[in-house]
Amino acid sequence: MHGDDVPSFFNEETHDKKGNDAIFAMLARCMEAKSAGADVINATVGSLLDDDGILAINSVVLEQLKNAESIEYAAYSPLGGKPDFLDLSITTALGHVRSKLENLGIMATSTATPGGSGALRMSAANLASRGDKVLLRERHWGPYQGFLREAGLKSATWPLLGTDSEDSHPDFAMPEFETALTDLINEQDRVLIWLNDPAHNPTGLSMSPSARDDLLDIVMAQASSNLHKGVTLYIDSAYTLYAEETHGWAETILEAIESGLPWPENLLICFGISFSKSHTMYGMRCGAIVTVHPNQELLERIDEIFVATGRSTWSAPTRLPQDAIVRIHSDEQLSLKWEEERDAFTKLLKDRRDKLLSSCSDLGVKLVPSHDGFFAFLEHDNPSAISEACASRHVYVVALAGGVRIGVCAANQNQMTRLAETLKYAIEEVNE
Ligand SMILES: Cc1ncc(COP(=O)(O)O)c(C=O)c1O
Structure with a gap:
């Protein structure tokens, strides 16, 4: 019709x-x-x-799903997710770098979502305003457009690959990214960037450490010089547990902080976590949005906002996979x-x-x-x-x-x- x-x-x-x-x-x-x-x-x-x-x-995941207590199948999950699962999802995002970041005052919070898709939807619902453009690479996972449409958002893009110009990386179109970000910051009150890295869908491209450094530098510099605007770098890490540099982004953030870069108050970094692929539980709808920022009070407010969105979108996240993942990774042998x-x-x-x-x-x-x-x-x-x-x-x-x-x-x-x-x-x- x-x-x-x-x-x-x-x-x-x-x-x-x-x-x-x-x-x-x-x-x-x-x-x-x-x-x-x-x-x-x-x-x-x-x-x-x-x-x-x-x-x-x-097989470990399947076995632990089947071995769960009856209550894990039947009961609601806490609205924001089970606390031990949330803790584990932060470690999934930040890996070995987590404690170093925490020692430097960079904290994280997490909200459970139905897969990485739920995390994307959560960011679209709260970190951009209706009518805004979200900044994406030109090549991106098709459903991104649907998540944006459902949230009343549009997209702006920068090319996936650099040209041969001296200031480009072979795996990051740096000048084009900087221009696209600057344009959006000038047009909108807040900018949300969705970056699917490493192991990008649909190409398998993973950014090199120096490309990650340069991207983060640009984002931090833009946030610092536009303190009245909100900037969120959302790293969609759906495939990261199959990538060589699983915690590359956490390492890049740590290096930036260690090199003395001050964290602008108006900058958020989020990780979209999906357990669909890493734990071969696509149908279980298990994921999280992990948010990183130095201000604990602000992180608590984010929790409150995200839980409210979850409550009125999918009610509570799925309980059973959260329980199984925690049991696996808190047992050395199973892990x-x-x-x-x-x-x-x-x-x-x-x-x-x-x-x-x-x-x-x-x-x-x-x-x-x-x-x-x-x-x-x-x-x-x-x-x-x-x-x-x-x-x-x-x-x-x-x-x-x-x-x-x-x-x-x-x-x-x-x-x-x-x-x-x-x-x-x-x-x-x-x-x-
Ligand atoms: C790039 C990307 N992000 C996020 C997801 C979300 O996956 P899920 O919602 O199944 O966890 C996918 C799944 O295919 C993906 O390809």
């Missing part, structure tokens, strides 16, 4: 709400071809599949066993990515730099044509704005050469 056919009970905001996204549509085609007997490569989904195409599950399985998944991803990157490089197929996590990305200005050309050879990738996403998490290592060859064929066919 479109235009005049739309019944009047739908409000205007519904007009942009469309059904099945590109990922699920392509997955359905892949499954259909597979049932018809085709030798398919499924590089569509965003969950980690084992080499037989079955969802990879961390080690979880880590071993997580490490095996990380190796699976690394081996697949290495094979894809080397096969593409041998064939002259240029992918966006890809380091960690679930995805790799081929830029192209006709992504649908590329994904259709691939699908004609039963290789299924997802067409997104600006290119196609390759699910390293879904296709296995032995399929990577064929995948690279198919990308080459598709590029040649479409560019002809």
